[in-house]
Amino acid sequence: MSFDEMTGQPGSGEVRESYRALARWLDESPPDLLEARARQAEFFFRRMGITFALYGEHNTSERLIPFDIVPRILSAREWRMMEAGLVQRVHALNLFLADIYGAQECIRAGIIPADIVLTNPYFRPEMTGWRPPGDIWVHIAGIDLVRTGEDAFYVLEDNARTPSGVSYMLENREMMMRLFPDLFSEHRVRPVDTYTDLLLQTLKDAAPASAAREPCVVVLTPGPYNSAYYEHSFLADKLGVELVEGSDLYVDNAQVFMRTTQGPCKVDVIYRRVDDDFLDPLTFNPDSALGVPGLMLAYQAGHVTLANAVGTGVADDKAVYTYMPEIIRFFTGEDPILHNVPTWRCREPDALKEVLSRLDELVVKEVGGSGGYGMLVGPAATQEEIEIFRRKLIADPAAFIAQPTLQLSTAPTLCGTQLAGRHVDLRPFVLTGPQGARATPGGLTRVALKEGSLVVNSSQGGGTKDTWVLDA
Amino acid sequence: MLARSADNLFWVGRYVERADFIARILEASLRLSVVPSREDNADQVWRSALDSSGAGALFDASGRTLDELAVREFLAFNSENPSSICNCIIRARTNARAVRTALTVELWEGINGAWNALEDQGRPARRAEFAEFLSWVKSVTVAVEGAASRSMLRNDAYWFLRLGAAIERADNTARLLDVKYHLLLPEDEPVGGQLDYYQWTTLLRQVSALTAYRWVYRDSVKPWLVADLLVLNRQMPRSLASCQGAIVDALERLAADYGRRGPAQRLAAARLGQLESASINAIFQSGLHEFIEEFLAANNQLGQAITEQYLS
Numbered sequence: 001m002s003f004d005e006m007t008g009q010p011g012s013g014e015v016r017e018s019y020r021a022l023a024r025w026l027d028e029s030p031p032d033l034l035e036a037r038a039r040q041a042e043f044f045f046r047r048m049g050i051t052f053a054l055y056g057e058h059n060t061s062e063r064l065i066p067f068d069i070v071p072r073i074l075s076a077r078e079w080r081m082m083e084a085g086l087v088q089r090v091h092a093l094n095l096f097l098a099d100i101y102g103a104q105e106c107i108r109a110g111i112i113p114a115d116i117v118l119t120n121p122y123f124r125p126e127m128t129g130w131r132p133p134g135d136i137w138v139h140i141a142g143i144d145l146v147r148t149g150e151d152a153f154y155v156l157e158d159n160a161r162t163p164s165g166v167s168y169m170l171e172n173r174e175m176m177m178r179l180f181p182d183l184f185s186e187h188r189v190r191p192v193d194t195y196t197d198l199l200l201q202t203l204k205d206a207a208p209a210s211a212a213r214e215p216c217v218v219v220l221t222p223g224p225y226n227s228a229y230y231e232h233s234f235l236a237d238k239l240g241v242e243l244v245e246g247s248d249l250y251v252d253n254a255q256v257f258m259r260t261t262q263g264p265c266k267v268d269v270i271y272r273r274v275d276d277d278f279l280d281p282l283t284f285n286p287d288s289a290l291g292v293p294g295l296m297l298a299y300q301a302g303h304v305t306l307a308n309a310v311g312t313g314v315a316d317d318k319a320v321y322t323y324m325p326e327i328i329r330f331f332t333g334e335d336p337i338l339h340n341v342p343t344w345r346c347r348e349p350d351a352l353k354e355v356l357s358r359l360d361e362l363v364v365k366e367v368g369g370s371g372g373y374g375m376l377v378g379p380a381a382t383q384e385e386i387e388i389f390r391r392k393l394i395a396d397p398a399a400f401i402a403q404p405t406l407q408l409s410t411a412p413t414l415c416g417t418q419l420a421g422r423h424v425d426l427r428p429f430v431l432t433g434p435q436g437a438r439a440t441p442g443g444l445t446r447v448a449l450k451e452g453s454l455v456v457n458s459s460q461g462g463g464t465k466d467t468w469v470l471d472a
Numbered sequence: 473m474l475a476r477s478a479d480n481l482f483w484v485g486r487y488v489e490r491a492d493f494i495a496r497i498l499e500a501s502l503r504l505s506v507v508p509s510r511e512d513n514a515d516q517v518w519r520s521a522l523d524s525s526g527a528g529a530l531f532d533a534s535g536r537t538l539d540e541l542a543v544r545e546f547l548a549f550n551s552e553n554p555s556s557i558c559n560c561i562i563r564a565r566t567n568a569r570a571v572r573t574a575l576t577v578e579l580w581e582g583i584n585g586a587w588n589a590l591e592d593q594g595r596p597a598r599r600a601e602f603a604e605f606l607s608w609v610k611s612v613t614v615a616v617e618g619a620a621s622r623s624m625l626r627n628d629a630y631w632f633l634r635l636g637a638a639i640e641r642a643d644n645t646a647r648l649l650d651v652k653y654h655l656l657l658p659e660d661e662p663v664g665g666q667l668d669y670y671q672w673t674t675l676l677r678q679v680s681a682l683t684a685y686r687w688v689y690r691d692s693v694k695p696w697l698v699a700d701l702l703v704l705n706r707q708m709p710r711s712l713a714s715c716q717g718a719i720v721d722a723l724e725r726l727a728a729d730y731g732r733r734g735p736a737q738r739l740a741a742a743r744l745g746q747l748e749s750a751s752i753n754a755i756f757q758s759g760l761h762e763f764i765e766e767f768l769a770a771n772n773q774l775g776q777a778i779t780e781q782y783l784s
Contacts, residue, residue: 046588047581224570237573248476259475261628261782262730 003149004421005072005411018075018470021186026070026412026419034414037179038069044175065168066463071176071183072411072424072445076472079190082145082153082428083439085338088328090141090430090437093160093315095331097137101127101311111330112323120320121368122161122313124276126283130300132309133209134434139202139307140271141430142166142443145338147409154341154406156425158324160316161308162273165444165464166195166429167231170238172444172466188471190441195429196238198440202433203239203269206305211268217241218258220249220272222290227459232273239271246274251294254301269305276310318367318401319345341406347398355402356393359386362402364393377454379405408454411465413447423448425456426467441469477574478632479783480567484583485636487567491560492613493644494547495606497521500678502603504670505540518543524647527553544602549595557609561586564616576623579616586612628729632782635722639775642715646767648678649702649760672698679710699760700752712767713747719774720744726782736777743770 004010006019015023026034045064074082099106100117101124107114117123142163144156173192177184200217207215221232223245236243248258249267257264272279278288283296298304314320320327322343328336344351344362355362359378366374376389393400410421428443445465446456456462501521505514518540522528525547534552536542550556554563565587568575575583589608596602617637624630672693676682681701688707689697705711720740727733755763 047585224566233572242474242477243573244474245476248474259784261473261475261478261632261726262732 002407002421002423003147003152003409005147005409005424006421008150010410010421018073018078022071022073022183025183025186031417034069034419035417038067038414041067041069041175041179044178045171065458066449067172067175068413068422068447068449068463068465069176069179070412070414070419071466071468072426072447073187073468073470074442076470079441079469081151081337083441085153085336086143086428086430086439087437088332088334088337089143089155089158089324090138090432092324092328092331093141093158094135094137094432094437096327097160097309097312097315098131098135099331100314101130101137106327106330109330111326112320116319116323117314120314120317122276122311122317124311124314126296126300127309127311133206133302133305136206136432136434137309137312138315139206139309139432140199141432141437142427143338143430145426145428146341146406147426148406149409153338155321155324155338156341157318157321158316159427160312161275163427163429164228164231164273165427165446167234168464169429169440169442169444169467170195171234172464176466187468189468190471192440192442195431195440196235198431198438199235199271200239200241202431203271203307205433206307207268208302208305210303212266215268216266217269217271218244218249218267220244220246220270220274222246222274222278226273228273235271241271246288246290246292249292249295251292251298254294254298254303256292256295256298256304267304269307271307276313279306279310318365319347319398322401341403344402346393346400346402351402352393352397355400356390359390361405363405364389364400364402367399367401377405380454405454408448408456411445411447413449413463413465415449415451420451422451423454423456424465442467473574473628475783477571478628479779480571481574481629481632482636482778482783483567484564484571485633485638486640487560487564488583488613488616489637489640489644490555491557491564491609493640493648494525494555494557494560495609495613496678496680497525497648498544498547499603499606500674501543502599502606503677504674514540521547524650525555526647527555541597544597545595548602548605558590561590561609561612571629574629576619578619578623582612582616582619586616626725628726631722631725631729635719635726635778638715638718638722639771639778641710642712642719642771643768645679645702645710645712645715646764646771648675649699649764650768669693675702679708681708681710684708696752696756699756703755703763704747704750704752713744716740716744716747723778734777734781736774736781739770739774739777743774 001010006015006023008014008016042064045067096106106112107117138160140163142159142165144159145153146156147153169192203217204215217239218241219232219236219239221229221243223229233243242258244258249256256267258267274290277285278290280291280293280295281288282293299306299310321340322345325336325340328334344355346352346355355364362378364376376385378386408423408425411424412419413422424445424447426443426445428439430437430439445467447463447465448454448456449461449463498521501517505517515538518538522531522543527547530553531546536546546553546556548557551559553559565583568580568583572580593605593608596605620630620633672695673682675698676685676693679702685693685698685701688701688705691697701708701711703712706713706717708714723737723740727737
């Protein structure tokens with residue numbers, strides 16, 4: 001039986017402390033109120049064009065991410081623990097990246113096998129010996145957490161490249177405050193809208209030493225056809241900076257300029273939502289039309305900062321993930337506050353053997369996959385799907401990891417006219433600047449709307465909830 | 473602002489205006505095609521609708537047979553015709569989406585709402601329903617224009633939007649005037665006869681100016697006065713002179729905001745000067761058709777100057 005965020009154990013008749021006021025309110029609300037509010041929310045999201053695009057769909061290429069109006073609530077105590085763990089983990093990620101592109105002491109000390117780092121598809125040899133301003137590699141991180149019990153929180157994966165979803169965190173809060181002002185007056189919910197100010201400050205602080213006193217910051221998007229384009233335009237708007245595509249920028253004399261109606265304008269910091277491979281056709285993928293020719297030259301000359309830095313993908317690789325507890329201990333000298341999900345590295349023969357014998361109960365993931373693509377959820381898979389994965393695993397074991405199928409916690413969710421428990425995860429966002437790492441209280445709660453489903457990804461039919469951290 | 477953003481705004485303005493223009497052409501053609509006359513008249517009406525929308529060559533190349541239904545489908549719904557009404561709405565929305573943050577909520581909702589509603593409109597073939605579709609298109613452009621003018625800051629974003637609309641409208645009025653010269657009058661029809669009268673009044677209807685004509689001239693419909701109204705009259709918002717005035721206004725506001733005039737401003741101001749000093753008699757003497765061709769070419773040239781100066 002899964003842990004329930006509201007009741008602890010479903011059917012226990014208890015309501016956990018942090019949910020008491022909400023439970024009372026839910027009891028007292030007329031039954032059709034929630035339904036009416038849910039319809040209002042959907043109408044508003046659609047009218048605003050808050051959509052995301054699905055890959056591989058032709059017609060209805062713009063979809064709404066379903067929004068559930070019942071908030072997910074975290075107590076002050078729970079958040080304190082998470083926050084400390086997130087700060088510790090992201091700090092370690094930055095130290096790890098500085099090390100592997102620098103002295104490589106963690107490899108020499110045997111903390112992580114050299115080949116996992118050096119032959120990793122996301123490792124960028126070009127960056128070896130290079131130091132970003134302030135030694136910050138991951139300015140913006142999203143850490144996916146799951147919960148299986150009262151005090152059992154696990155990190156499911158680290159997103160250290162271009163984590164998305166923060167616009168939903170912010171929009172969901174706006175929506176909730178509009179729909180349920182009374183609920184906010186009964187709870188002391190810590191605000192999330194500080195995120196955009198902090199993000200702008202983080203980006204400005206990341207500017208090269210040569211930048212103007214008021215650095216020019218831009219958001220770089222692959223364009224309107226990207227699945228997260230709404231988020232890119234939302235962030236540019238909230239930050240008050242230009243949203244640029246590759247073709248709006250050019251490099252001259254190792255400096256980056258954007259084309260404006262008043263001529264060229266020098267750019268100091270690029271919050272890029274474009275993957276490494278597509279940044280610069282001269283250095284990486286020559287077929288990329290998204291990038292800026294010569295950008296890497298300007299970057300390595302230190303005339304422009306990219307956030308996140310180039311080469312951070314190696315830190316959110318799922319094979320590297322399995323070494324995170326050791327990495328945290330090595331770089332911080334502390335025990336990890338947030339634990340990894342126990343994970344089998346299929347590259348190790350013993351582990352592979354065990355995984356193959358238990359495919360029907362495990363979750364198997366491609367080390368390079370993301371967004372819920374390329375994974376097997378054993379208990380939910382057909383025999384045929386399992387056999388396909390068995391062949392893949394035998395052919396290339398190092399490309400996979402496996403984890404037990406976690407009973408993710410459930411949270412009350414409006415399903416039709418009824419409230420019912422649905423499995424959730426949580427993606428908090430962590431920004432790193434000269435003052436260190438800071439986590440915005442809360443994050444994006446994703447919810448698997450299908451009964452019993454454990455897959456929360458929006459590309460697989462997941463929805464989102466507002467996440468409240470109570471200020472006690 | 474980003475040159476690309478300015479370009480997107482400029483084309484939002486153009487596509488919205490173009491959708492409106494195509495709707496008006498179709499509306500007027502529907503009316504004209506039912507005028508009792510020689511048998512081949514109807515086809516001529518649809519031929520000229522194609523030509524004045526600038527889609528004639530594309531239609532011919534597609535191998536379609538010219539008839540009312542084919543032309544209506546091509547101009548209103550066809551996905552291969554870049555200037556079909558549906559494509560104009562889709563493209564206006566695509567351009568608007570790319571500059572979502574430069575638009576007010578009202579303006580975005582107007583454009584996005586039209587795009588969302590496009591599917592529900594269907595592709596009506598029956599005349600009465602088709603006419604309703606055309607009214608819907610016109611109501612969209614009115615709503616979008618209203619949203620822009622009521623809610624946007626008067627900054628460069630607004631002026632690029634207006635500039636695109638003014639350039640497009642000038643182009644459209646000139647093409648509409650050309651209709652008269654593409655429609656060959658029947659040889660045995662005396663000038664000023666029944667058919668002529670329908671054609672000129674239809675032209676006035678296309679620019680919603682039949683009532684305006686009577687208010688301005690207090691006279692029966694005469695071709696040279698129609699030309700005067702659509703070419704030189706500054707009271708008439710779709711006249712070439714009015715459109716040119718709007719172009720100059722938008723360009724001068726941009727120059728003032730940016731503290732710099734350029735080739736586009738000089739070109740536009742010179743054109744306006746010529747229009748202000750022209751008389752309709754002189755234009756008729758040297759040939760209205762030639763005058764319009766020249767206007768279209770100059771408008772095109774100005775569009776290129778604007779692109780070079782601001783949009784690339």
